[in-house]
Amino acid sequence: MSKLFTVAPDSDFTLANLPFGVFSVGSSAPHVGIAIGDKILDLPALAQTGVFDFDTAVLSRPHLNDFIALGKGVTSRARTQVQGWLREEQSSPVQPEHLVPREEATLHLPIRVGDYTDFYSSIEHATNVGRMFRDPENALLPNWRHLPVGYHGRASSIVVSDTPVRRPVGQILPAGASAPVFRPTDRLDFELEMAFIVGKDSTLGEPVPVDEAEDYIFGLALFNDWSARDIQRWEYVPLGPFLGKNFASTLSPWIVPLEAFDSFRTSGPPQEPAVLPYLKTGGKHNYDIHLEVSVNDRTVSRSNFRYMYWSMVQQLAHHTSNGCNVRVGDLMASGTISGQNPDSFGSLLEITDNGRTGSFLTDGDTVSLTGHAGEGDQRVGFGEATGNILPARPLRP
């Protein structure tokens, strides 16, 4: 039992976790910290004791990018050191003044996101959407089982948990109409996703082989890819989603290093037909991470990151297979993660069967994503990715 912090029985922030984030207290400038129990370890403050052997100026930045760019050799060692110090408190340089109550801190967007890519890698989600909007008999398009379908999203509108989300206005084609109107969406939805943060630059023109892709993944977070289904539906042919998605996406404040999930590795679903050689992997590249969505504190979905048909290393190998480069701070999201049963669907589009059995989000609703692997003192989680819906702005006359 530590005197420095308290880890509640259902806390995401055990000693097995130690995720990185960016926080401030009062008028302090945002800087890097590690969540532990009910506290945040102030890394620049701890660094002043001289315990770290890297350039600790990166810990005073308002984002994790420069710290991450030091490479896993540095970031993993720093985390392991902190883990040891928090465990064996007698010989530890960590002092009470290095720890801040989490409830007193303001959490900031932890990553200055470079490029954001959204995949579409849950076969249950892709099948559900295809069944609703295309052919129920051929719900998956021909390319889906051959490659991890993805598209580029908008980085500027990625916000940290607890940032309110304003209901977007846009062009919508009313049922039976031949011309669109401009009005607030009435099909505002969430999408339950996970995201990974790229931790290493690759070189333009040089693909990252699938068996090296893990080196490029710094850590994981929760991600809500808010969607306006009516705006999306009218605009998305032929070039894909745009204003139906890019008004906001919510990221959890804590980025959990990939290695914290090492004991939660699992196999993905079988891939049929066999994938092309550049996507072939050995070993286990899915992760057993329980995910939940609540709307106004009522759980509406229980899903799991293990359901992903395409793994993160396959996504990254595919993304770079044409020579496209990735950079530290790029964010790649999974796409909506649905399971096989309606209580595991990751969007209201699916849960309500496109609005037939329930409604989309209303003003004032609060949507929270949570997720964790393991239990008790082995639990590794993210906190929350939460957003509250503000009413649309009035239109100009």
Next chain:
Amino acid sequence: MSKLFTVAPDSDFTLANLPFGVFSVGSSAPHVGIAIGDKILDLPALAQTGVFDFDTAVLSRPHLNDFIALGKGVTSRARTQVQGWLREEQSSPVQPEHLVPREEATLHLPIRVGDYTDFYSSIEHATNVGRMFRDPENALLPNWRHLPVGYHGRASSIVVSDTPVRRPVGQILPAGASAPVFRPTDRLDFELEMAFIVGKDSTLGEPVPVDEAEDYIFGLALFNDWSARDIQRWEYVPLGPFLGKNFASTLSPWIVPLEAFDSFRTSGPPQEPAVLPYLKTGGKHNYDIHLEVSVNDRTVSRSNFRYMYWSMVQQLAHHTSNGCNVRVGDLMASGTISGQNPDSFGSLLEITDNGRTGSFLTDGDTVSLTGHAGEGDQRVGFGEATGNILPARPLRP
């Protein structure tokens, strides 16, 4: 006739132009300059004389973003001051040592691009593509005349002119096959586009009205959105272009401030049906800028930026109409700019009628985009956006 520089009769870099870029000479760090005739004005060097009243540290950065972020009040005044000094040389602070021969300079990517959006705003291009791949009788999709269709592109792989472009490898579905193969593209194409650089941050949740959008446009550049048509074709449903585009896009090294094109304003094509109120503009928002594409020094297309159906201010108003924010350094490209006749088509896809009347790009080909408004001492242009095709990397066994 200036003693400091020589403006050749067909130079893009007259006193009426004065575009901004980033350059280095020998081992100097990249910094900000202005192209004039055969020279580059070294702005940090000139700034050392104390002639500027803004924080000139921004001129020593390896990108224009921080300079642009000072706002048009500063950047336009600086350009006007330089224009005066270069005209009236007797009382000018500009000395010969402030000017560098352009041929001795290395030009760098002038913008640290935040988000990159690609529109699809040429009605001739959209019609040509729709005719080839969908229904010749209904080439334009229903949404096309109601909104400027666009999608998010990849910022990391935007490169400056003269960067070689490696032929991408990817999944391709051979004609008649039921499963894809992984091989180099054999339908490598260019796309003749213009790009504008965002010069002012907007606020998330707050649309930029169309009649204020011009304030957010810093300047223009040439842009080649290289495309692998076979990769694109297999991957693009339902979420749009991805690896068929994101292996490289080439930007001209010089960003011409929007005000330099003020006397080349013109009306766009009539918009039928009438656009929704948030897209309605008064005045002239198209620009008469002659554009050319050459492949291995042979001109293959002559087009014009004036052909755009959707103007830049409409693109920007639409992009932010849902609350999506824009930031300094965002890049928005026009989409391929085609005219009505085959000799004005902006891609080989259109010029060769999808490969039927000619071939796509072969290894070693050099593609150059050029563009300018006006003639003689009023000519305002961009230099070139050039790329040479390298052969594909060998596949791993």
